[in-house]
Amino acid sequence: MSIFSGKNLFAITIIISFLFILLIYLLPPFPAIKALFAVLALLIDIIAFSTKYYSYLLIPLIKMKNRTIVINSDAPFTLSPSGNTIIVRYGGMVYASAFIKIPIYKSATEMTPEERIDFSKAFSRVLTISKSFVRFTTMLYVINKDEYLSEIRDKLNVAEERYNELNSQQQGVDQKELERAKGEVTMWRNLYENINKVRSNALGNFVMVTAPGGTEEEATTIALQQADELAAGISAVLGVSAYVMPSNEFMHLIEPEELIPFATITEQMHEKIASIGV
Amino acid sequence: MFSVDTNTIVYISVCSLLAILVAAASPAYGAFAIVIAILALLTILLIFIINYADFLVFSLFTKMFKIRQIPAKDYYIPKSNDCVVKYVNGIYYATGYLTANVYSYVFTMEQVQQEEEEAVLSEAPNTWERIVSNVTFPFKYNILVAAEDIQQYRETLEAKRGALEYRLSKEMSASTPSQLTIEDLQRQISIVQARIDRLSSGERPLNAVMYIESTAVGVSEKEALDTLSNQLSHLQTMFSGFDLNIVRVVGREALLLFRLNYFIPPREELELMLSVQK
Numbered sequence: 001m002s003i004f005s006g007k008n009l010f011a012i013t014i015i016i017s018f019l020f021i022l023l024i025y026l027l028p029p030f031p032a033i034k035a036l037f038a039v040l041a042l043l044i045d046i047i048a049f050s051t052k053y054y055s056y057l058l059i060p061l062i063k064m065k066n067r068t069i070v071i072n073s074d075a076p077f078t079l080s081p082s083g084n085t086i087i088v089r090y091g092g093m094v095y096a097s098a099f100i101k102i103p104i105y106k107s108a109t110e111m112t113p114e115e116r117i118d119f120s121k122a123f124s125r126v127l128t129i130s131k132s133f134v135r136f137t138t139m140l141y142v143i144n145k146d147e148y149l150s151e152i153r154d155k156l157n158v159a160e161e162r163y164n165e166l167n168s169q170q171q172g173v174d175q176k177e178l179e180r181a182k183g184e185v186t187m188w189r190n191l192y193e194n195i196n197k198v199r200s201n202a203l204g205n206f207v208m209v210t211a212p213g214g215t216e217e218e219a220t221t222i223a224l225q226q227a228d229e230l231a232a233g234i235s236a237v238l239g240v241s242a243y244v245m246p247s248n249e250f251m252h253l254i255e256p257e258e259l260i261p262f263a264t265i266t267e268q269m270h271e272k273i274a275s276i277g278v
Numbered sequence: 279m280f281s282v283d284t285n286t287i288v289y290i291s292v293c294s295l296l297a298i299l300v301a302a303a304s305p306a307y308g309a310f311a312i313v314i315a316i317l318a319l320l321t322i323l324l325i326f327i328i329n330y331a332d333f334l335v336f337s338l339f340t341k342m343f344k345i346r347q348i349p350a351k352d353y354y355i356p357k358s359n360d361c362v363v364k365y366v367n368g369i370y371y372a373t374g375y376l377t378a379n380v381y382s383y384v385f386t387m388e389q390v391q392q393e394e395e396e397a398v399l400s401e402a403p404n405t406w407e408r409i410v411s412n413v414t415f416p417f418k419y420n421i422l423v424a425a426e427d428i429q430q431y432r433e434t435l436e437a438k439r440g441a442l443e444y445r446l447s448k449e450m451s452a453s454t455p456s457q458l459t460i461e462d463l464q465r466q467i468s469i470v471q472a473r474i475d476r477l478s479s480g481e482r483p484l485n486a487v488m489y490i491e492s493t494a495v496g497v498s499e500k501e502a503l504d505t506l507s508n509q510l511s512h513l514q515t516m517f518s519g520f521d522l523n524i525v526r527v528v529g530r531e532a533l534l535l536f537r538l539n540y541f542i543p544p545r546e547e548l549e550l551m552l553s554v555q556k
Contacts, residue, residue, distance in 0.1 A: 021296060024300070024306060029308075031307050031308030035310035038310075042300055045293050046293075049328055050332075052289050054336070064345070068348060072348070075351045076353065090537075091543075096541075097540060108407050116401075117400050125482075127421065127484060130425060131424060133422055133423065133548065134423060134424070135422050136420070136423060137420050139416070140410060140413055140418075199414070203410055208542070256495075257367070259416050259493055260371065260416055260495050265495050
C-alpha cells in the first residue's frame with residue numbers, strides 16, 4: 001500500500017497541523033507569527049479532513065500544471081490477450097472484468113398480467129444470484145450502420161458505373177437493360193438516403209463481473225470462471241441463453257465512440273443544420 | 279438520512295478538536311484573536327459541509343479556479359465537475375450520471391401488501407418499455423448489486439426486534455409511560471417485522487446502487503455538455519414514473535461511476551465512495 005493512501009495522508013496532515021498548534025502554545029508571545037501559524041494549522045486541518053474523500057487527488061493537485069490535474073494518464077483499460085476480458089490496474093491490484101449478454105426478446109405488450117408478474121419476479125431473482133458485486137446494465141445504444149452504409153454505397157457506385165457505361169455507348173444499347181440499370185441506381189440511392197434518415201437503436205441487457213488477482217492471467221481466469229457461473233444461473237432463471245461476450249461485442253459498452261458510431265454523428269449534424277434552416 | 283460510521287466520527291472529532299485547540303489559544307493572537315476564533319469556527323463548519331456535501335464544495339473549487347481533471351488517457355472532467363468528456367477524432371463525447379435510488383420510505387413500510395406489490399410487479403415491465411420507447415438517445419440503466427447472506431440478515435433483524443421489544447416492555451412498565459415513545463417503538467417493531475415477513479415470503483436482501491448514464495456528442499465541448507444536460511433532464515422526467523430519487527451526480531462520485539465502467543472496486547471502497555450522495 002502506498003504511503004499516500006487515505007489514512008496515511010490523514011495522519012501526516014494531522015501531525016503537521018498539530019505541530020503548528022504546538023508552536024502556537026510553546027513560542028514566546030509574537031501575536032502576528034502565532035496568528036499566521038493558526039491560519040496554517042486550520043488550513044492543513046481542512047486538507048486533513050478532505051483526505052477522507054480526496055486522498056487520490058492530493059498528490060496530483062500538488063503536481064498540477066496549467067490548471068489541469070492529471071489523476072491518471074494511462075488508457076482506462078487494456079484488453080486481455082484472450083480478448084474476452086478487460087484489465088485495469090488499480091491500487092496495486094490487477095482487476096479483470098468479463099461481460100455477459102442476456103438476450104431477452106420478449107416484450108411486455110405480448111405478456112399477460114400473470115406473465116409480467118412472473119417475469120418481474122424472475123428478474124428480481126436474477127439480481128440475487130451473486131454474493132459479490134456485479135453490474136447489471138440495460139443499455140439503449142445506436143446500431144452501428146457504418147459498415148452497412150458503406151456496403152450500400154459500394155453497390156450504388158457499381159450500379160452508377162454500369163448505368164454510365166451503358167449510357168455512354170453510342171450504338172446497340174439495349175433500352176430495357178438501360179432502364180433496368182437506371183432503376184437499380186434509383187433503388188440503391190433511395191435505400192442509402194432512407195437508412196441515413198432514420199436512426200436505429202437497440203436495447204440490450206448485460207452483466208459485468210470483476211475479479212481481482214495478482215497477475216493478469218489469474219484475474220482473467222477468475223473473472224471468466226465467475227462469469228460462466230453467473231451466465232449459467234441467469235440462463236436457468238430467465239430461460240435464455242446468456243453468454244460471455246467476446247471483445248468485438250462488448251466494446252460499445254465501454255467506449256463512447258462505439259456507443260454512438262460516426263455515421264450517427266454526421267446524421268445528427270445534418271439534422272441540426274436542417275432544423276436551424278441553414 | 280445521513281449515516282454516521284465510526285470512520286466519520288474519528289475524522290470529524292480529530293479535525294474539530296484541532297480547530298478548537300487553535301481557538302482556545304485566542305489570547306496569544308493579540309489583535310487577531312477574534313479573526314482566528316471566527317476562522318476556527320468556519321473551519322469546523324467547513325468540515326461538516328465537506329462531510330455531508332463535498333460534491334458542492336469541490337465543484338465550487340474547480341469552477342472558481344477553472345480546474346479540469348484527467349482521469350485517463352483521452353478523457354477529462356471539465357471544471358463543472360458533472361460529467362466525463364472523451365475527445366477523439368475531433369468529436370466530444372460527454373457522459374453524465376444520475377442517481378436512481380429507491381426512496382427510503384419504501385424500506386420503512388409497516389406492512390407487506392401482497393396485492394399492491396403484485397400490481398407494481400405487473401406494471402413495471404410496461405412502464406419500462408414506455409420509457410425506452412420515448413427515449414431517442416443512448417443511455418444505460420445500471421444496477422450494481424450483491425446479495426446479502428440471508429441467514430445473517432435475518433438474525434440481525436431478529437436481534438433488532440428483540441431489542442425494540444425489550445425497550446417497549448420497559449417503557450410500558452414504567453411508572454409514567456410516554457405514549458409517544460410507545461407508539462414510536464411499536465412502529466419500529468412493525469417495520470422490522472415487515473422486513474422479516476418479506477424474507478419469509480422468499481425475498482432476498484440486496485445491497486444495490488442504481489444509476490443512469492447517458493452520452494451526448496458534439497463538435498464542441500459546449501455543444502456536447504448542453505446536449506448531455508438536455509438528455510439527462512429528459513431521463514429525469516421519464517423515470518419519475520418509478521419510485522426513484524433521481525439526482526444528477528456531481529464531483530468525485532462521477533469519477534467513481536466512470537471507473538465502474540471498467541471494473542468494480544472492492545466492497546469496502548465502494549461503500550466509502552458511495553456513502554454520501556444517496
